[in-house]
Amino acid sequence: MGQDQTKQQIEKGLQLYQSNQTEKALQVWMKVLEKSSDLVGRFRVLGCLVTAHSEMGRYKEMLKFAVVQIDTARELEDADFLLEGYLNLARSNEKLCEFHKTISYCKTCLGLPGTRASAQLGGQVSLSMGNAFLGLSLFQKALESFEKALRYAHNNDDAMLECRVCCSLGSFYAQVKESMKIALQHGDRPLQALCLLCFADIHRSRGDLETAFPRYDSAMSIMTEIGNRVGQVQVLLGVAKCWVARKALDKALDAIERAQDLAEEVGNKLSQLKLHCLSESICRSKGLQRELRAHVVRFHECVEETELYCGLCGESIGERNSRLQALPCSHIFHLRCLQNNGTRSCPNCRRSSMKPGFV
Secondary structure (H helix, E strand, O other): OOHHHHHHHHHHHHHHHHOOOHHHHHHHHHHHHHHOOOHHHHHHHHHHHHHHHHHOOOHHHHHHHHHHHHHHHHHHOOHHHHHHHHHHHHHHHHHOOOHHHHHHHHHHHHHOOOOOOHHHHHHHHHHHHHHHHHHOOOHHHHHHHHHHHHHHHHHOOOHHHHHHHHHHHHHHHHHHHHHHHHHHHHOOHHHHHHHHHHHHHHHHHOOOHHHHHHHHHHHHHHHHHHOOHHHHHHHHHHHHHHHHHOOOHHHHHHHHHHHHHHHHHHOOHHHHHHHHHHHHHHHHHHOOHHHHHHHHHHHHHHHHHHOOEOOOOOOEOOOOOOOEEEOOOOOEEEHHHHHHHOOOEOOOOOOEOOOOEEO
């Protein structure tokens, strides 16, 4: 089956599918898969099969076709096809509650070089990652991913993606609400503070700042009471983002300054990095060039201080999709570097590596 005939049959299957003749559509697409020699056509029909099985709740079949699709994408050697293929792998594992695999495939998507499809699919990648974090009860990371997905939706006028994100936020809110009940029953103040922070972040992401501010105040009160300075930094960061949304940039900078002092006291480099990033965008908006340069310099210093490097080649870990190896002594290297090195002891501390673990 050639390229033109493949396109015709895919279109025929889509028409059948849209008229609710699902089984007939699947038969047409399977026939294309068996007979077509056109790699692009095969990739497209595999995408149709992934979507159809997802909507039918046949998630194991969905995963099977997603695996074949990513193999086809590798044959095509095209970044756009790879992005779509890895996204379908992520979605398939999300449906099967394999959340760690979902996150891994989403990170692979985000690590691919810039593609034409990244603007369209980036929001869906963030949404899938958010759902996986939510499944693992990692509320803060889930919300950060949902916020990224919402930004993609707003920037690209994607109403369908926005609707899906709002549905996920509804599930998120329900889970946090349930956690809050448990925290109140057991008098767990740290958990209460975390739930209040999550509630505030949810309202902020929805644009409901009037509700967000009191929640942040309540969270800050408990964080201060229990001495959680990292939690206080997170609250102040959320408050700063609220002021940015209200265009009150001076108040945002005040909140950031307080948060920065706390972050430096506890040595939390990741929080410092986030705060410098937000300060940078505010200073750019206000035209504060001297302050902008200072935050840019400090931001890059924080990146260097938090970055991991391979102890053998010196390359920054994470810039490429490379397999890593963690030795029992906790030193991390690229797998290929250790294999080329040929020694059984750690190149850094010279301890016997024995059986390494894979990262």
